[in-house]
Amino acid sequence: MNIVILTGAGISAESGLGTFRDKDGLWTRYDLNDVATPEGFARDPALVHEFYNARRANCRDAAPNSAHAALARLQRGFAGGRVSIVTQNVDDLHERAGTPEVIHMHGELARALCAACGHRWPAPDVMAHDDPCPACAAPATRPDIVWFGEFPYHMDRIAELLAACDLFVSIGTSGNVYPAAGFAEEARIAGARTLELNLEPSEARLPFDEARHGPATRIVPDWVQQMLRR
Template sequence: MSQLFILTGAGISAESGLKTFRDSDGLWEGHRVEDVATRDAYARNPRMVHDFYNMRRSQLQTVEPNAAHRALGRLEKEWPGQLTLVTQNVDDLHERGGCSDVWHMHGELLKKRCELCNTVSACREDLSVFSECSQCGHAGGLRPHIVWFGEIPLLMDEIYERVSKADLFVSIGTSGVVYPAAGLAAEAKSQGARTVELNMTDTEVSPCFDELIHGPATESVPAWVDALLSEGL
């Protein structure tokens, strides 16, 4: 059975109303995202980092999946067992768009992790430096289950394994500047996959792709899914 690997980034959620990281001024209350999303920032100013993620978590209640998320949900249903969906996004819009198996390589806003006992659990509430872990009972060790700059993304062994088996590798709405995600297209191509990039514009890694499709994700992704479903891999 042919295998399809899809990597998504912030661009797929942009038309749902979630800001991308690098398209606008890239600032959050005067901070560069790189200065908020790091272990050092958390050690220096945990309250600021909690505020940033609390804001982003509560924002999820105000946004809905868009036509691009729903098209991928349709694809998963039509082609069970053939699709690996890896996202760099920490929102839950793929799940709400109908995808049941989503690999969040940069973590999830709706999960928290205790740094003392390592338990990962659901998180709908705001976190603070006083939050207590329901597993070990300690306060102060709970952090968003997010991969910060300088940390190793989740599921990398499994991701490389799937990339090596991919017949078609598709990148949607990612700028291709954050590694290791940005290196996956070249890896897939070197292992024989056909590669397609869907984005508003060319990116840093566009030369790694056999085909470039430009346009907003809510238009390009449903059209691409329709073509794929009618033509096959």
């Protein structure tokens, strides 16, 4: 059995990393058009770096929770096939929980990108827009994050995994941001069953074959335990 798992902000919320909809979270203190778009970066790169420096610090202080740990166990220990984890999250909690391989479709807080030459490197804790690129020395440093209006990473690989999967699982995602919101339908067309694990029903256009709702730290480990007993 080939399993593709999509994780969203809901899996990291219990680790203290806010979702887009948190009332008092980091996102509410900034306009997304100012800090999460190429146009916002062009207008005020210092503000964008201030925002991502804060997110990087928030991520550094967070720890993986039992849902992250359960998925790491599943990927390492599932004997019945392949488990592929695709995340919309830019944190590194999956990796710190011990997951061997994670596909980051929206980039990573821990990476920096040169807007001039495309070079990537490990991001320091604090970045500025005039930091020189290690490869070309251009003062064009930006976070290696996919902003609104930009094309997500690894889409060809994700499409191949969805076409070959037997089970698609959506964990902690709202189901209203494309292209990830269409993954369940792609998997269903390819013949896969679909499962939602979420705090509450998502806004997915089509219903999942099965849905379990509750805190990720409870429902994800329970599901993983069932899969490892198969």
